[in-house]
Amino acid sequence: MTDSIIENLSAQDARLSDGPELRRQVEEVVNRTAVIDVHTHLFAPEFGDMILSGIDELLTYHYLIAELFRSTDIAPERFWHKSKTEQADLIWRTLFVENTPLSEAARGVVTVLNAFGLDTAASDLAEARDFFRSQNFSERLDRVFDLARVSGVVMTNDPFDAREAKVWESGAGIDKRFHAALRIDPLLNDWQNTSAKLSSLGYRVDASLSDEAMSEARRFLDKWIARMKPLYMAVSLPDDFKFPDSDARDRVIRELVLPTAREHSLPFTMMIGVRRGVNPALRGAGDGVGRASVGAVERLCADNPDVRFMATFLSRENQHELCVAARKFGNLQPFGCWWFLNNPSIISEITRERIELLGTSFIPQHSDACILEQLIYKWQHSRRVIAESLCEAYERLLESGRAVTRREIERDVRRVFSGNFLAQVSPAAARAEERKSLAQP
């Protein structure tokens, strides 16, 4: 073995007891380690114009639309009648020129413009529009994944969306960086209308939740699992979600979702706490948050120890309970700082309490990116906070008398950025991944 390899090995295993050097190494590892983004609304290039990208899409993201109405007196209906270009111009002028872009969603656009070397304080969008128009999309896709250090993203795939179904049914090969997630909200949250939709698609389903209806709905899921090869099944559930309950959702979970999860060895991913349409005038920007019941998830985990569950809650007030629940159930994997929680101050609080209660056995973040370039800011901003939280934990460990090595930091960051997810979605792949990384010199 050459001297440099021996030096590198010893550097990997040297115990880092100097605070500033420890911090530098943690930041370097967190910034370099690729992440699998476990929940996004992005689409692979094969889905054509379903992919959202560029400055006008970034500015008309529903987070910024909600913020616009707090800084201007335009009536929502007048806003909705504007073209996307006009909407983006108004948002840029209001939130970025006439006001300082200090909110997380506004600062995110600044981070993206800066990453591409564009003027972040421009008075208008001419330069940014020219830039994005001039770009080759495939090159931009590669560049965004590289800037965000993202190795793969999980999409949100809706088999009830006709446009999307057409792409899946064409049999097109999907870019390997994009993975599917089978989103089943209509089945769980709107059985009445969804059973009618299934019937119109030729399934012998009625709203009665009969055995035949359940078995036909299962045939529908089996078909889409075979076609999409999803990494998990997912649903967004309201803040008043209960389990058990006496509603259609309870029956669909018990008789359709859980057996499907078990037999296909697919995790069931729940995103809980949204209050849809608290302000309908804001349309997609009008959803709110409500504290939900972590107990519902505990009962699902307790009743189904052979099913793997991933869960994220939208309310800050649910986060500590979720950590405690995850301590009780090894088949529960908490993930992300979702939506209204995806802000440095709250990501910091959640990540610290997760480390304190769960060590490195959690998934710290997902981007929820809807527009391609959001990957850049959502991951650059989160990495900074995750690195800070890890530094603090390693420094406390050092104070207690245990220094860590660079190899241990790399192992820990690989685990939270991809290993924990791989263990959820494909134990075999996770073991292979673990074997590969352990074998690394």
Ligand code: FIX
């Ligand atoms: O249900 C979901 O997947 C939510 O993340 C979205 O509905 C939400 O609009 C969003 O994108 C939040 O970041």
Ligand code: ZN
């Ligand atoms: Zn989402």
